[in-house]
Ligand SMILES: Nc1ncnc2c1ncn2[C@@H]1O[C@H](COP(=O)(O)OP(=O)(O)OP(=O)(O)O)[C@@H](O)[C@H]1O
C-alpha cells in the first residue's frame with residue numbers, strides 16, 4: 748500500500764512518562780527541563796488538586812534562574828511574572844471556567860508575550876484549544892501519597908525536539 752503524508756512520523760516524539768517519589772524529585776525534573784527551555788516554550792500543566800503542578804513549576808523556574816521562593820501559585824492573581832534567564836509567565840486557571848473567560852481576561856495577550864519568554868499554565872485544559880507548535884502538555888497523576896506520574900506530550904514539532912533533548916540528557 749502506498750504511504751500517505753498522514754502516516755505517523757516516527758521522528759515526532761510521542762509521550763514520555765516519569766514517576767517521581769517525592770516533591771524534591773518533581774522539582775528536580777522541572778529544573779532539568781527549565782535549564783533547557785528556549786524562548787517561546789509553553790508548558791500546559793494538567794492534573795487534579797495537589798498533583799504537583801506548582802511543585803514542578805518551582806523546579807522549572809529554578810532551572811530558568813528564578814529564585815524558588817518567588818514562585819507561588821497565582822490562584823487569586825491569575826498570573827505571576829518572574830525574571831530569570833528568560834521572562835516567565837506563571838498562570839493558574841483554576842478559577843477560570845472555560846476558554847471564553849480566559850480570552851476575556853486577556854489570554855491571547857499572554858500567549859503573545861510568551862513568544863519571547865516562557866509560559867507555564869496550571870489547569871491548562873481550559874486553553875488547550877490555543878496550543879501551537881511550542882506547547883508541551885504535562886499531565887500529573889497522583890499514584891500514592893508521595894508518588895506522581897508526570898507525562899509529557901509534545902503538541903507540535905518544536906515541543907517534540909525539546910522533549911527529545913530532555914530525555915537524552
Ligand atoms: N512526588 C511528588 N511530587 C510533587 N508533589 C508531591 C509529591 N509527593 C507529595 N507531594 C505533595 O503534593 C503536594 C503538591 O502540591 P502542588 O501545590 O504542587 O499541587 P498542584 O497540582 O499545584 O495543586 P493545585 O491544583 O491546588 O494548584 C505538595 O503538598 C507536595 O508536598
Ligand SMILES: [Mg+2]
Pocket residue numbers: 800801802820869
Ligand atoms: Mg498549583
